[in-house]
Amino acid sequence: MSSRQSSAPTGDAIKPLLALVKYLQTGSIERPLIELVLMRASQLNGCAYCLDMHSKDARAAGETEQRLYVLQAWREAPFYSDRERAALAWCEAVTRLDPIHGVPDEVYEQARAQFSEKELGDLNMAVILINAWNRIAIPFQSMPGSYQPPKH
Template sequence: MTTNEQHTHYVPEHTPRLQWAEHAPEVYKAMFKLEVAARKGVDPVVFELVKIRASQINHCAFCLDMHTKDALAAGESVERIIQLSAWEESQHFYTEKELAAIELTEAITVLTEGFVPDEVYAKAAKQFDETELAHLIAAIVAINAWNRFGVSTRMVPGHYTPGQFK
């Protein structure tokens, strides 16, 4: 495909299954409070990297749309966002602290073995003090919950404006 060719594959936007926040406003408010509380203790760059990586793993298009836009608006590079899905092969794009957070995100998001490996936790504990680590874990848990709401109700990506929910 050359730069002059148009992308012809188009899939019409789907309709969400359920406007869950409208039907469970107390749950939405509680989730938002968790989000705000977790955010206070996590570096903003790490926070968005964690949100993006968990959303990639969970295939949450709505959250990917939101958090990539927020990261770009905050000055994150396109290159680092693109490389995040292949971070293990692109570690030179990230700091040791960011890598520890990304690896912990994967371990908490994909509990296939039923636990977070000690070595992954130890790497994170070496990079973050206990308060930061507690907030980081809360941020990872929160995005996984948001992803599950987004995926199960088929929230529609593409309409988010950066900074809309800060």
């Protein structure tokens, strides 16, 4: 373990994030969709640890290899639903938040057509959560490979 890994936040510092994980696991958005969103944000942020973790969690939730392999090019792939496309567009817009215009109206309208107000709030919290985890894992050089999904 590098000295960076040993100085990563733990305990009380990450309790709010863990509470948000628990909330989202029982929230309004289906787990396979949440996993796609977590994967996409981690791709955008270049977080190898989170990509390793969430690819395993996505497979455990029933996601196919094909959809995971082409997630980075989801706009060109025919096998994502309108709901998934809206969630992925929202994820990208929030992760790469435009400093002047925020989330484009078109992305918001697409998301609202697919998600209730509560669902969109939960989706937004999932994007916020994974961006926070990415910003912990990357600077503290968390090593991918050892994570195994919990058995249900």
